[in-house]
Amino acid sequence: MSLSRRGLHRTLVMVMLVSMLALPAASAEPPAAGIEAQGTETQGEAGSSQVAQQLTEGSYDSYLQQYQGEAQPREEIIIKGADYIDAEGMTPKLLTGLGGETGRYVKTEESGSVQWQLDVPESGLYHISVRYFPVEGKSSDIERELRIDGKLPFDSARNLTFGRIWVNESDEIRKDNRGNDLRPRQVESPSWQETLLRDTEGYYEEPYQFYFPAGRHTLTMISGREPMVIDYIKLHSYEPPAVYAEVKQSYEAQGYKATSGHTVKIQGEDAAYKSSPTLYPITDRSSPSTEPYDVSKIRMNTIGGNNWRVPGQWIAWEVAVPEDGLYHITVKGRQELLRGIYSTRSLRIDGEIPFKEMLQIPFYYDSDWQMNKLGNPEEPYLFYLSKGKHELQLEVSLGAIAPLLRQVEASVLEINAMYRKILMITGNVPDPYRDYKLDEQIPDMVSVFREQSNILYSVSEELVRLTGEKSDKTATLNKAAYQLADMADKPETVQKRLSQFKINVGSVGSWILEVREQPLEIDYLLLTSPDVKLPKADSSVFRKIGHEVSSFTHSFFEDYNTIGNTSENGETIDVWIGTGRDQAQVLKAMIDDTFTPLTGIGVNLKLVNPDVLLRASLAGEGPDVAMQVGNDMPVNFGMRQAAEDLSGYPGYAEVVKQFRDSALVPYRYGDQVFALPEQQIFNMLFYRKDILQELNLQPPQTWDDVYAMIPVLQKHRMDMALPLAQTTGVPVLEVNRAYAMLLYQMGGSFYLQDGAKSGLDTETGLAAFKNWTNFYTSYKLPLIFDFPMRFRTGEMPVGIQDYTFYNYLTVSAPEIKGLWEFVPVPGTKQPDGSIRRDVASGGTAALMLKQAKNKNAAWEFMKWWVGKDSQVRFGREMEGLMGAAARYPTANVEALQELPWPTRDYKSLEEQWQWVQGVPEVPGGYFTGRHLDNALREVINNGTNTADALYDYVQEIDYEIAQKRAEFHLE
Numbered sequence: 001m002s003l004s005r006r007g008l009h010r011t012l013v014m015v016m017l018v019s020m021l022a023l024p025a026a027s028a029e030p031p032a033a034g035i036e037a038q039g040t041e042t043q044g045e046a047g048s049s050q051v052a053q054q055l056t057e058g059s060y061d062s063y064l065q066q067y068q069g070e071a072q073p074r075e076e077i078i079i080k081g082a083d084y085i086d087a088e089g090m091t092p093k094l095l096t097g098l099g100g101e102t103g104r105y106v107k108t109e110e111s112g113s114v115q116w117q118l119d120v121p122e123s124g125l126y127h128i129s130v131r132y133f134p135v136e137g138k139s140s141d142i143e144r145e146l147r148i149d150g151k152l153p154f155d156s157a158r159n160l161t162f163g164r165i166w167v168n169e170s171d172e173i174r175k176d177n178r179g180n181d182l183r184p185r186q187v188e189s190p191s192w193q194e195t196l197l198r199d200t201e202g203y204y205e206e207p208y209q210f211y212f213p214a215g216r217h218t219l220t221m222i223s224g225r226e227p228m229v230i231d232y233i234k235l236h237s238y239e240p241p242a243v244y245a246e247v248k249q250s251y252e253a254q255g256y257k258a259t260s261g262h263t264v265k266i267q268g269e270d271a272a273y274k275s276s277p278t279l280y281p282i283t284d285r286s287s288p289s290t291e292p293y294d295v296s297k298i299r300m301n302t303i304g305g306n307n308w309r310v311p312g313q314w315i316a317w318e319v320a321v322p323e324d325g326l327y328h329i330t331v332k333g334r335q336e337l338l339r340g341i342y343s344t345r346s347l348r349i350d351g352e353i354p355f356k357e358m359l360q361i362p363f364y365y366d367s368d369w370q371m372n373k374l375g376n377p378e379e380p381y382l383f384y385l386s387k388g389k390h391e392l393q394l395e396v397s398l399g400a401i402a403p404l405l406r407q408v409e410a411s412v413l414e415i416n417a418m419y420r421k422i423l424m425i426t427g428n429v430p431d432p433y434r435d436y437k438l439d440e441q442i443p444d445m446v447s448v449f450r451e452q453s454n455i456l457y458s459v460s461e462e463l464v465r466l467t468g469e470k471s472d473k474t475a476t477l478n479k480a481a482y483q484l485a486d487m488a489d490k491p492e493t494v495q496k497r498l499s500q501f502k503i504n505v506g507s508v509g510s511w512i513l514e515v516r517e518q519p520l521e522i523d524y525l526l527l528t529s530p531d532v533k534l535p536k537a538d539s540s541v542f543r544k545i546g547h548e549v550s551s552f553t554h555s556f557f558e559d560y561n562t563i564g565n566t567s568e569n570g571e572t573i574d575v576w577i578g579t580g581r582d583q584a585q586v587l588k589a590m591i592d593d594t595f596t597p598l599t600g601i602g603v604n605l606k607l608v609n610p611d612v613l614l615r616a617s618l619a620g621e622g623p624d625v626a627m628q629v630g631n632d633m634p635v636n637f638g639m640r641q642a643a644e645d646l647s648g649y650p651g652y653a654e655v656v657k658q659f660r661d662s663a664l665v666p667y668r669y670g671d672q673v674f675a676l677p678e679q680q681i682f683n684m685l686f687y688r689k690d691i692l693q694e695l696n697l698q699p700p701q702t703w704d705d706v707y708a709m710i711p712v713l714q715k716h717r718m719d720m721a722l723p724l725a726q727t728t729g730v731p732v733l734e735v736n737r738a739y740a741m742l743l744y745q746m747g748g749s750f751y752l753q754d755g756a757k758s759g760l761d762t763e764t765g766l767a768a769f770k771n772w773t774n775f776y777t778s779y780k781l782p783l784i785f786d787f788p789m790r791f792r793t794g795e796m797p798v799g800i801q802d803y804t805f806y807n808y809l810t811v812s813a814p815e816i817k818g819l820w821e822f823v824p825v826p827g828t829k830q831p832d833g834s835i836r837r838d839v840a841s842g843g844t845a846a847l848m849l850k851q852a853k854n855k856n857a858a859w860e861f862m863k864w865w866v867g868k869d870s871q872v873r874f875g876r877e878m879e880g881l882m883g884a885a886a887r888y889p890t891a892n893v894e895a896l897q898e899l900p901w902p903t904r905d906y907k908s909l910e911e912q913w914q915w916v917q918g919v920p921e922v923p924g925g926y927f928t929g930r931h932l933d934n935a936l937r938e939v940i941n942n943g944t945n946t947a948d949a950l951y952d953y954v955q956e957i958d959y960e961i962a963q964k965r966a967e968f969h970l971e
Contacts, residue, residue, distance in 0.1 A: 058155035060204060061406070067211040071124035072237050079116045079219065081106040081230030086115040090223065098229055099133050099192050107135065107229045111903035113222040116233065120217060125209040127238040131194040131231040134164045139188065139277070139876045140900030143224035146197070149217050153210055158818060161200040161312070162228060165189050166274045166880075173269075173281065173300050180298035185589060186277035186880055192231065196238060202311025202398040202516075203406055205359060207238055225902040241353040244381060251326065256384050259325035259529040266317045267291065268303040268522035272391070273316040277880030278307045282521075285551065289369055289539040290523055295550045302521050306337060309519040314395035319527055321390055326382040329392070330373045330526040332537055335363045335519065340471025341463070343518040344399035347374070350391050354383055360399035363520050364467070369537040382530070392525065396518050400466055404459050405512060408477070411455045412508050415484070418448050419505065422494065423717055430495035439491035446488045453484035456508070476511045480504040572602035573857050574623040578610035586877045594873075595864050601857045617642050617849055624852035625861055627678065628844045631666040632732040634675035635921035637847065639968050644848040645672040649859045658868060663891045665918025667845055670754070675845035676866045680891035681802045682841040682916045683723060683737055684822040684908065686809075688797035691718075700798070700826045702835060703742075703771070710779050713798065721787040721799030722775055725929060733929035735919055736936070738775075738800065740840035742768040744917050745828040755922030756965060760932065761954040770946045773939045783940065792816060800825055802842070803909060804889055811885040822905065824912040837915040843891060871895035923964035927957045 082094055082104040089112025095105040108114050120126075134142060142162040145152070152158060168184040176182055196207035212235070219233060269281035281300035284290045290301050303315060321327075335343045342365065347358040358381075363372060375381035398405065422445070426436055439446055460477040464470055483504050487494050494501075526534065577584050584607045591603045608616075610629055616622040617637075637643035646652060652673075656664060659677050667675040687699050695716060700706045710720055722738040735750065743750070748764035751757065759765055775781045788805070790796040792813050806822060827837035846865060852858045864870055872895045875888030879900065890896050893913075901909065931953035938949040 058152075060154045060156055060199070060208065063154040063211075064209065067125060067209075070211060071122065072209075073122040073124040073126065074237050075121060077118055077120065077126075077235040079118050079233045079235075080104060081116075081232055083116065084114045085117050085218075088113050090114070095229060098135075099190065101192065103231065105133070105229045105231050108221065108223060108227060110137065110225060110227050111223050113220055115218050115220045117216065117218055118235070120212040120214055120235070123212065123214045125211050126235040127207050128197045128210055129194055129234040129236065130162070130197065131192060131234070132162055133192050133229040133231070134162065134188075134190050135227055135229055136188070136190070137226040138898060138900035139164070139880065140226060142226040142228045143902065145222040145224060147220040147222065148210060148212070150220065155818070156199060156201070157197075157208070159200060159224070160197055162195060163193075163275045163312075165191060165193070166277045166279070167272065168281075178297075181283070181300040182589070183280055183282075183300060183585065185877070186274070186280055189273065200312055202396070203402050205397065205399070205402060206240070210235075223903065225900065241356045241359070244355045244357050244375075247355040248382065251382065251384060257325055258382065258531075259323055259327060260531050262322050262327070262527070262529045263532050264319055264322065264527040266319050266392070266525045266527070267301075268315075268317075268524055269300050270317065271303055271315045272318040273393075275312070275314045275395075276307075276310075277877075278883055279303065279313065279315055280307075280881070282307070284521070284523075287369060287539060288543050288546070289537065302523050304333075304519070305521040306519045308396065308521075309337075309343075309517040311396050311398055311516070311518065314393050315522075316391050316393040317525060319390050319392055319525075321385045321387055321527065324386045326384055326530065328373055328375075328380050328526075328528050328530055328532075329383055330371055330528065330534060331363075331394075332369055332371055332523040332526070333363055334367075334369045334521045334523075335365055336367045336521075337519045338514070338517065339365050340469065340473040341365070341401070341467060341515055343520045344397045344401065345394045345518075345520065346397045346399075348391075348393040348395065349383065349385070351393070355381075357381065360397065361394075362399070369523060371534050371537040373534065380530075385527075394522075396520075398516070398518065401515060404462060405515060407455060407459055408508060408512055411452045411459075412505060412512070414448060415452050415505050418442070418445060419498075419502065421445075422498065426495050426498065427717070430498055432496045434495070435492060436495055438494050445494075446491055449484045449488040453481045453488065456481035456484070473511060473515065476507050480508050571600065571854060571857055572604055573625060573852070573854055573861060574604045574606065575625045575627060575861065576606050576608040576610075576613065576623040577627045578608060578613075579628050581607060582881055583878065586874060586881060590870060590873060590877075594870070595861065599857075599860050599864070601860060603861065614642075617851065620851060622849045622851060624854065624858040625846060625848055627846045627865070629675070629847055630732075630844060631734075631842055631919075632921060632926065634667045634845055634847045635669045636923075637849075638669060638672060638674035639923050639964075642850050643674040644850050644852065644855065645674060646676065646848065646859070646862075647671065647673045651863060655863055655866065658866065658892050658894065660891075660893060660913065660916065662841055662916045662918040663843065666843070666921050667847075669921070675847040676862055677891035678844045678846055678866060678871075679889045680841050680843040680916070681804055681889050682912065683741065683800050683825055683839045684803045684806075684912055685825045686791065686799055686801055686805060686820060686822045688791070688794060688816070688820050690819045691794055691797035699821075699823055702829050703826050704829070706826050707779070709798070710781070714780070718794070719782055719785070719790075719796050721785060721790070721796045721801070722781060723800050723802070724783070725933060732926045733933060734842060735840065735929040736772075736932055737802075737840050737842075739768060739772045739932060739936075740917075740919060741800075741825060741838065742771050742828075744838035744840065745836045750928060751920055751922055751925070755920065755925070756961065756970075758928065758954050758957045758961065760928075760957070761951055766947055766950060769935070769950050773936060773946050776936075776940050788812075791820075803912075804887075806905070807885050807887045811883060821908075823908050824915070827915075837912065838917055839912065839915060840919050841916045842919075843889075866892060868892055868894045868898070872898045875899045922961060923968055923970065924957070924961035927960040931957050 084092060084106060090109040092109070092114055093107040095107055096102060098105055106114070141164060144160050144162065146157045146160055165188065166186045167189040169187045170184055173184055174182045198204065198207040271279070281303050282305055283298050283300055284302045292299050292301050308315065342362040345361045345363065346353065347361060353359060361374060373380045421442055422438060425438065425441055430436070456477045460474045460481065463474050483497070483501060487497065487501070528534065577587060584605060588605050591605065596602055606623070610626070613622060613626050613629065634643055638645065655676065663677040663680045664673060667673055667677065685699060692699065695712055697709055697712060700709055706720070713720060723736070725734050725736045743765060746764050746768050748762060748768055749759045752759045760769065776783055785796065787796055787799050787801060788808055791799060803822065809816070809820060824837050825839055827835035830836055846862050848855065848858045848862060871890045871892045875890055875895065876899065878886045878888055888899065890899070896909070897906065935949045935953045938944045939946055
């Protein structure tokens with residue numbers, strides 16, 4: 001590795017590690033937006049032990065400790081869902097039949113709350129089960145919050161999840177005309193389920209216990225997302241499974257005998273049910289031992305892998321047992337992604353854990369396929385199965401790793417609280433030559449460092465015992481533990497080592513995220529009689545060599561980049577899509593099963609880099625329709641007679657009613673419209689609820705609130721983030737959205753005289769520019785920063801970012817789940833007291849090329865693609881395929897409402913969307929974003945007067961616009 005590459009690598013690694021720093025102190029129950037917290041200490045005023053205690057007050061551990069030793073009554077208490085006593089924010093619907101059953105049920109909506117009353121005869125700790133039916137919603141997991149007598153028992157009762165059941169749409173895996181398997185679409189298969197309320201993060205193996213004193217109580221379920229039907233809620237005592245030794249004795253007592261000569265193979269990809277649509281069959285061509293195998297064709301021959309890694313996800317298979325008796329169960333699997341640790345699964349047979357050992361089945365790291373016979377190598381476990389059909393279910397579990405994760409998380413919170421207290425004394429850049437006497441100013445610093453060092457060392461030792469090896473996972477813990485112990489011994493060196501200390505603690509935070517994920521890929525499962533010899537998991541060396549040679553040879557003839565099959569008969573159009581292969585495959589499936597049968601129009605879909613669209617069009621080799629092109633492209637193509645004006649096509653007026661007018665602004669020039677919007681993305685205000693509560697702050701409603709908030713944040717070594725335009729890797733620099741926000745809220749516009757002149761040098765434009773630059777000159781907000789990472793660490797607890805940042809936080813920042821929120825941006829107060837919250841939007845579009853051979857067919861495709869049904873299906877399938885990170889920001893108003901947003905978050909989006917304005921595109925307009933950025937830097941770097949700086953650059957913008965208008969012969 002060269003020196004430059006090594007330096008880049010180190011920089012990236014440091015950024016990633018720092019990003020994983022644990023969180024600042026949080027309260028037991030963060031307030032809702034707009035509610036000011038009273039009587040809280042600031043971060044710098046609270047001692048580390050106090051902060052850590054505050055963090056654990058609302059935890060389930062603390063709750064259990066509070067009721068330690070209480071009785072666990074055996075009596076069952078059943079509350080019928082239909083017997084609710086009150087409802088707020090919803091109108092529950094009573095049903096008498098559902099899912100093939102009759103009875104009395106209640107359908108609860110996706111928002112609001114329902115309350116029941118119950119009488120508890122005996123005080124004690126109870127488990128709670130809910131029997132429910134996941135009625136059709138937005139295809140995401142159901143979320144509810146549980147309150148007992150109006151109070152939240154512990155923090156994680158805020159996020160109780162009720163899953164859905166998914167299956168392959170077709171039992172047979174279809175092939176394209178090249179002989180490659182097509183990934184089966186996942187569809188919902190709802191049925192009645194009974195589930196124990198448990199930790200959705202997987203940190204607690206046992207279901208939650210809830211304390212009820214004897215007497216009358218109320219249970220309240222608050223809907224967070226999705227509707228569901230409730231049959232009953234049951235309070236009872238959950239019986240944990242017996243150990244294998246007891247089960248084996250029961251086998252002998254009941255006279256169960258081992259079977260002989262039977263082998264039943266269940267292919268992994270033939271799973272009957274899954275908990276998530278991301279658990280679709282996948283392909284593996286790395287080994288000739290995978291079944292089914294083809295050296296050159298794509299075969300859907302395994303399941304799981306990195307998609308099957310989140311605690312709580314499960315896959316179930318149906319197996320036909322040939323006769324009553326005892327069997328062994330073997331899993332041919334591969335865990336090649338998590339080195340230094342093992343993945344854990346729990347096994348259920350017909351919904352029940354057969355014995356305790358099946359709660360934690362380890363699958364160790366290995367790059368090759370392994371035969372994992374459940375049980376000890378000397379004595380594999382025996383499972384009694386009766387003749388007939390049974391269900392085997394494997395669920396992701398943290399197992400023995402869970403208590404270690406809880407320990408490390410608590411340790412990091414304690415260390416981070418101390419780090420912040422040190423920072424309040426030394427600042428972000430400590431003087432290395434100054435003795436801050438930190439051990440005197442923070443009396444418990446040394447004891448905290450030493451205690452947490454011991455904890456991390458003990459976790460590392462336990463990890464070695466569990467896995468049987470030392471690895472990078474233990475090295476991370478040992479490094480942080482060593483530094484903590486050394487700083488405890490030498491407190492005078494702490495300020496000099498603060499930067500490295502921050503990185504080491506960040507690496508421990510990264511360790512938590514890595515170890516939580518438990519991937520496993522499965523080729524097949526075997527149900528065998530004890531006397532049957534297992535096949536080898538991997539192929540011989542000679543077969544592997546033959547596979548590699550043959551695979552290399554076929555790579556010259558096989559085309560792995562074509563999306564599905566191509567239409568060869570009838571009316572066809574060429575469509576180019578510029579995103580990933582997954583998106584293209586989903587779209588191709590939608591075209592083949594919906595659009596083509598509906599219209600008779602074939603579509604040749606090609607995955608093409610959008611940068612080549614202009615050159616291909618000039619060469620006459622372009623497509624009929626180009627999808628997911630940037631906002632700057634349609635009008636520029638239209639000016640050059642390369643894009644078709646869509647406004648005259650039949651049904652245009654009805655099509656555009658599906659969007660807000662702001663979505664069409666970038667694609668309209670004069671009376672012509674050169675594209676239809678696909679995505680529309682705009683800014684929201686993201687904030688950390690826990691930190692604002694500590695600082696006694698509310699989310700800012702106006703810019704005056706922002707001006708008052710920034711000094712408070714900076715006093716505590718924190719900052720606010722304003723959006724910055726991306727300056728690298730983009731062909732056209734978009735206008736800065738922070739400036740656009742201020743300009744639009746003051747009633748200004750980017751262009752005057754129908755795009756013939758810039759509007760930035762107007763009185764409004766200049767005032768907005770001055771307000772914008774003041775954030776950097778007077779308030780010293782940073783111009784360069786990594787907001788996603790600093791938001792997670794708490795260094796930037798407030799920021800304005802486009803709303804797709806929500807997807808990032810949901811997936812990549814689980815450690816701050818429930819501690820953040822997004823709301824409409826701060827606005828400008830109007831004379832009548834209202835607040836104007838205008839923001840600018842960006843997005844992508846679909847355009848028709850002027851050279852399209854069959855324009856009517858292309859128009860039919862575009863209408864179908866941007867319609868509600870297609871956008872909803874595409875959005876849901878992408879989220880099912882790739883998880884919440886791929887939530888689709890559709891421009892279709894009705895479609896966005898149908899995507900799986902939590903109700904509260906969608907309401908915030910809808911409120912902001914009403915204020916969105918589009919940024920028009922004009923000939924020469926590409927100079928606007930570029931010179932607006934230049935003017936900003938002129939003011940910040942050289943101290944130039946804001947009016948002078950902006951006037952100079954507006955002259956350049958006006959000159960370019962005039963040149964382009966002359967070029968295109970525009971009056």
